[in-house]
Amino acid sequence: MKSQEFLDKVLESYPSKVMKNRKKHIIIKDSNEKQEIAANTRAIPGIITNRGCCYAGCKGVVVGPIIDMVHIVHGPVGCSYYAWNTRRNKGKIREGGKNFLEYCFTTDMQESDIVFGGEKKLAKAIDEAVELFKPNAISISATCPVGLIGDDINQIAKQAQQKHGIPVLAFNCEGYKGVSQSAGHHIANNKLMKDIVGTNDEEVIGKYKINLLGEYNIGGDEWEISRILNKVGYKVVTTMTGNSTYEEIARAHQADLNLVQCHRSINYIAEMIEIKYGAPWMKVNFIGVESMSTTLRHIAKYFGDEDLMAKTEEVIAEETEELLQEMATYKEKCEGKTAVLFVGGSRAHHYQGLLKEMGIETIVAGYEFGHRDDYEGRDIIPDIKLDADTRNIEEITVEKDEQKYNLRIPEDRLEALKKEIPLGDYAGMIKDMEDGTVLIDDLNHFETEMIIKALKPAFFGSGVKDKYMIQKMGVYSKQMHSYDYSGPYAGYRGAANFARDVVAGIFTPAWQYMKAPWKTQPILNGKVEEGVEKVC
Amino acid sequence: MLNYTTKEIKERSALVVNPAKTCQPIGAMYAALGINKCLPHSHGSQGCCSYHRMHLTRHFRDPIVASTSSFTEGACVFGGKSNLSKGLETVFELYNPDIVAVNTTCLSETIGDDLTEIIKSTNLPEDKVVIYANTPSYVGSHVTGFSNMTKAMVSHLAKKERDVPSNTINIIPGYVEPSDMGEIRRMLKLLDIPSIMFPDTSGVVNAPNKGKYEMYPEGGVTIEELKATGDSKATVALGSFSSKEAAYELEKRFDIPPHILKLPIGIKATDEFLMSLLSLTGDVFIPEELEIERGQLLDVMIDVHHHYHGKKVALFGDPDIMIALTEFVIDLGMIPKYVITGTPGKEFERTIKGMFEKADLKECVVKAEADLMTLHQLIKNESVDLLIGNTYGKYIARAEDIPLVRVGFPILDRVGHSYFPTVGYKGALRLIEKISTAILDKYDETCPEEDFELVM
Numbered sequence: 001m002k003s004q005e006f007l008d009k010v011l012e013s014y015p016s017k018v019m020k021n022r023k024k025h026i027i028i029k030d031s032n033e034k035q036e037i038a039a040n041t042r043a044i045p046g047i048i049t050n051r052g053c054c055y056a057g058c059k060g061v062v063v064g065p066i067i068d069m070v071h072i073v074h075g076p077v078g079c080s081y082y083a084w085n086t087r088r089n090k091g092k093i094r095e096g097g098k099n100f101l102e103y104c105f106t107t108d109m110q111e112s113d114i115v116f117g118g119e120k121k122l123a124k125a126i127d128e129a130v131e132l133f134k135p136n137a138i139s140i141s142a143t144c145p146v147g148l149i150g151d152d153i154n155q156i157a158k159q160a161q162q163k164h165g166i167p168v169l170a171f172n173c174e175g176y177k178g179v180s181q182s183a184g185h186h187i188a189n190n191k192l193m194k195d196i197v198g199t200n201d202e203e204v205i206g207k208y209k210i211n212l213l214g215e216y217n218i219g220g221d222e223w224e225i226s227r228i229l230n231k232v233g234y235k236v237v238t239t240m241t242g243n244s245t246y247e248e249i250a251r252a253h254q255a256d257l258n259l260v261q262c263h264r265s266i267n268y269i270a271e272m273i274e275i276k277y278g279a280p281w282m283k284v285n286f287i288g289v290e291s292m293s294t295t296l297r298h299i300a301k302y303f304g305d306e307d308l309m310a311k312t313e314e315v316i317a318e319e320t321e322e323l324l325q326e327m328a329t330y331k332e333k334c335e336g337k338t339a340v341l342f343v344g345g346s347r348a349h350h351y352q353g354l355l356k357e358m359g360i361e362t363i364v365a366g367y368e369f370g371h372r373d374d375y376e377g378r379d380i381i382p383d384i385k386l387d388a389d390t391r392n393i394e395e396i397t398v399e400k401d402e403q404k405y406n407l408r409i410p411e412d413r414l415e416a417l418k419k420e421i422p423l424g425d426y427a428g429m430i431k432d433m434e435d436g437t438v439l440i441d442d443l444n445h446f447e448t449e450m451i452i453k454a455l456k457p458a459f460f461g462s463g464v465k466d467k468y469m470i471q472k473m474g475v476y477s478k479q480m481h482s483y484d485y486s487g488p489y490a491g492y493r494g495a496a497n498f499a500r501d502v503v504a505g506i507f508t509p510a511w512q513y514m515k516a517p518w519k520t521q522p523i524l525n526g527k528v529e530e531g532v533e534k535v536c
Numbered sequence: 537m538l539n540y541t542t543k544e545i546k547e548r549s550a551l552v553v554n555p556a557k558t559c560q561p562i563g564a565m566y567a568a569l570g571i572n573k574c575l576p577h578s579h580g581s582q583g584c585c586s587y588h589r590m591h592l593t594r595h596f597r598d599p600i601v602a603s604t605s606s607f608t609e610g611a612c613v614f615g616g617k618s619n620l621s622k623g624l625e626t627v628f629e630l631y632n633p634d635i636v637a638v639n640t641t642c643l644s645e646t647i648g649d650d651l652t653e654i655i656k657s658t659n660l661p662e663d664k665v666v667i668y669a670n671t672p673s674y675v676g677s678h679v680t681g682f683s684n685m686t687k688a689m690v691s692h693l694a695k696k697e698r699d700v701p702s703n704t705i706n707i708i709p710g711y712v713e714p715s716d717m718g719e720i721r722r723m724l725k726l727l728d729i730p731s732i733m734f735p736d737t738s739g740v741v742n743a744p745n746k747g748k749y750e751m752y753p754e755g756g757v758t759i760e761e762l763k764a765t766g767d768s769k770a771t772v773a774l775g776s777f778s779s780k781e782a783a784y785e786l787e788k789r790f791d792i793p794p795h796i797l798k799l800p801i802g803i804k805a806t807d808e809f810l811m812s813l814l815s816l817t818g819d820v821f822i823p824e825e826l827e828i829e830r831g832q833l834l835d836v837m838i839d840v841h842h843h844y845h846g847k848k849v850a851l852f853g854d855p856d857i858m859i860a861l862t863e864f865v866i867d868l869g870m871i872p873k874y875v876i877t878g879t880p881g882k883e884f885e886r887t888i889k890g891m892f893e894k895a896d897l898k899e900c901v902v903k904a905e906a907d908l909m910t911l912h913q914l915i916k917n918e919s920v921d922l923l924i925g926n927t928y929g930k931y932i933a934r935a936e937d938i939p940l941v942r943v944g945f946p947i948l949d950r951v952g953h954s955y956f957p958t959v960g961y962k963g964a965l966r967l968i969e970k971i972s973t974a975i976l977d978k979y980d981e982t983c984p985e986e987d988f989e990l991v992m
Contacts, residue, residue, distance in 0.1 A: 045623030053583020076673035078559030082587035124550035144643035469599035
């Protein structure tokens with residue numbers, strides 16, 4: 001069996017210590033067993049991991065997309081610079097509002113700031129930002145040296161908030177914390193929950209109020225999702241955090257249901273909102289035609305309104321009629337092809353259905369920084385042991401807010417619904433994969449090369465760092481983070497966009513020129529001399 | 537676009553907005569890629585390494601591979617010694633480079649990890665080499681990092697093995713594109729001058745698609761060549777910010793005379809480059825091919841000067857490129873209204889001011905250690921006809937409706953830069969084509985219909 005051969009070959013190539021470590025991060029799916037994968041542990045130095053850092057997870061992913069805040073990065077110039085417009089979280093200004101997404105703000109720490117501390121410079125930078133940009137709120141993100149030199153960014157934030165009368169939030173997301181971007185998600189969640197969510201009681205008008213959690217509007221995904229949800233009749237209170245504003249997030253507690261797209265990055269807030277304000281959350285998937293329709297049916301079922309369910313079916317029919325015909329043409333072209341998906345903490349799972357709709361089977365999938373629950377499902381959360389590298393990431397607990405808590409649906413109905421729809425639950429990626437397929441956590445450069453050689457997929461969905469090596473090996477690689485500057489890929493129109501792009505990528509005429517003609521055709525007039533290396 | 541950038545300029549002392557520079561290690565990583573069979577290694581937490589690889593990959597659209605020490609919080613307390621030692625062991629066992637070039641980040645620099653000690657105490661395969669440079673992100677910019685790693689190449693490897701220097705000339709091409717390094721190499725070949733160029737990323741970050749992946753492509757200066765730089769008879773360093781430190785190091789250690797020149801961008805700087813090569817070799821002979829190229833460039837400069845003469849241009853980017861470009865646009869009869877770099881250094885302002893004075897340009901502004909918000913504000917106060925700089929200029933270009941010619945690092949939204957040079961006579965011709973096209977395209981888009989012309 002190919003998977004086993006591949007795995008044996010990878011492991012036997014490793015030095016013994018590396019082998020012992022990596023062995024636990026790779027499994028071949030076998031539904032007869034209860035399988036466990038090692039995840040969310042430190043990367044092996046020198047292994048060439050694809051992972052980023054805590055700062056990237058906090059500022060780059062969760063906090064940065066909030067459009068009307070000035071996000072000041074406290075550190076040397078690099079961290080702010082690399083996260084400047086490189087993640088495609090789009091945002092559109094509200095009437096009378098603000099949008100700072102085009103800007104990059106940093107304290108640009110110098111040697112003297114490292115030696116004497118950067119607190120004064122940070123305070124001054126906030127003053128300057130307020131004066132020049134008059135933002136609705138400010139975030140401060142810490143970078144590696146900030147923690148080491150002991151700058152107290154929380155104190156600076158507190159003073160600035162008093163001085164300027166706008167919220168100033170400090171995020172202690174130094175790059176070395178945790179083992180990946182994941183720690184940054186957690187740190188960002190804690191702060192958003194403690195300081196923003198629930199602070200805006202101005203009533204949101206609308207019948208079926210929902211939040212989209214863990215949706216960052218890459219390439220306009222959120223706009224396409226909202227377009228469909230609005231059509232059915234939902235009121236999106238806020239999205240966390242794609243195209244969101246400070247005040248919209250502050251009113252998140254008013255929604256009656258939280259839809260969780262990216263479980264990894266936002267499950268903390270989803271859980272805390274349920275405990276504090278009584279609104280349940282549900283795992284959704286807006287990627288792919290079938291997943292989109294299933295998700296819409298699940299939401300309607302939660303609200304339990306006959307009209308809503310009827311309207312849902314009407315919208316599904318209207319949206320999918322022509323789309324399914326178009327998808328069928330792509331399927332005809334791609335049927336039988338195979339895919340590898342290696343994406344951050346959620347997309348490696350979400351896109352498998354859409355690929356299947358195109359006739360493409362996912363044979364390897366993995367996350368950079370998923371935790372065991374993202375692979376194995378939330379049931380195993382009690383079994384997860386925190387190791388020394390992640391123990392220092394703060395765990396906060398929230399309590400019922402006596403004034404604002406409101407049980408959205410009676411507990412017995414909630415329990416009954418849980419049997420039908422994924423309320424408060426995520427079953428993980430393994431469950432949806434076929435026996436014999438491979439799951440790899442924290443895939444590295446070496447393993448990527450081995451996968452291509454051994455399994456020769458037609459499609460490799462990953463990031464920009466490995467895209468070009470894969471394509472030099474003759475395999476189409478699609479960036480699943482940036483969508484190769486296309487999108488949206490979510491929702492119904494997104495499914496068609498994705499399929500169209502993938503077909504173009506697999507069938508672009510250039511692939512047929514991979515071998516030069518003089519390497520495949522006999523050269524008529526030449527003769528091969530002995531002792532001379534053959535040209536063809 | 538950029539709606540919060542006000543016309544009124546208020547001095548900022550703490551907040552940098554839209555920087556015109558990035559941090560040291562990415563420059564060091566780029567330099568390290570210019571060594572044959574070298575794996576760059578980032579000694580810090582892994583986020584830096586990922587960001588630097590991503591950014592270079594986006595610019596070159598080619599694989600950029602580098603490893604990292606992957607610091608965790610524990611390593612911050614106890615130092616990154618075991619991370620680096622184990623990291624290097626893993627790198628050699630698994631990826632088998634001939635050489636690893638280690639750079640640091642603000643993390644390991646703030647901690648104070650002693651690279652010399654750590655690497656000395658690491659068990660390395662005998663035939664392998666590790667070089668390293670300290671590249672604190674809170675000093676200078678990516679150009680400084682490039683310079684530090686380039687210097688490290690000679691301080692760790694160069695040797696003097698001959699009593700009499702060889703005929704070879706060391707060429708340090710500066711922080712330029714692989715296409716530029718290729719073009720410099722082509723000129724040297726035409727001149728028949730034996731040389732060692734380092735670093736040399738051509739063939740590494742613009743590698744062909746051969747249907748198989750090569751982790752270490754053919755390009756790059758070899759370790760043997762780097763060793764031999766100690767025996768060369770002279771060093772020509774192009775671009776003082778990125779190249780002079782390595783040249784001075786060779787002078788200090790082996791008494792090899794350093795010749796610090798501008799990057800050969802434009803007619804004058806290319807002339808100077810060739811003239812100093814001739815004087816170094818004692819030759820008075822320029823091959824016909826180069827003579828023709830120079831003549832073609834001059835021909836075009838005269839023929840189409842009316843496209844750009846008198847036009848005001850704002851330039852921003854890395855100091856060496858800005859210095860050479862400013863001289864070239866002055867030679868084209870343009871007015872370099874604003875010249876901006878994010879990289880600190882008084883030498884930059886002094887050099888550009890000298891050019892302004894020589895050309896009798898009164899109201900032009902030069903600023904080092906400035907950001908793109910400042911440039912935008914200057915433009916709001918008095919606009920220009922053209923912007924020349926990297927991709928980040930596209931926001932200002934759109935906001936102020938000014939055409940942008942993409943030159944420098946990074947270019948993330950267009951292709952070509954890694955395959956076609958801007959240095960040499962050929963590069964100058966390409967720059968004119970870009971400048972002229974940008975200005976004429978704008979005219980064609982905006983002129984009244986009755987003024988729309990067939991021949992221009």
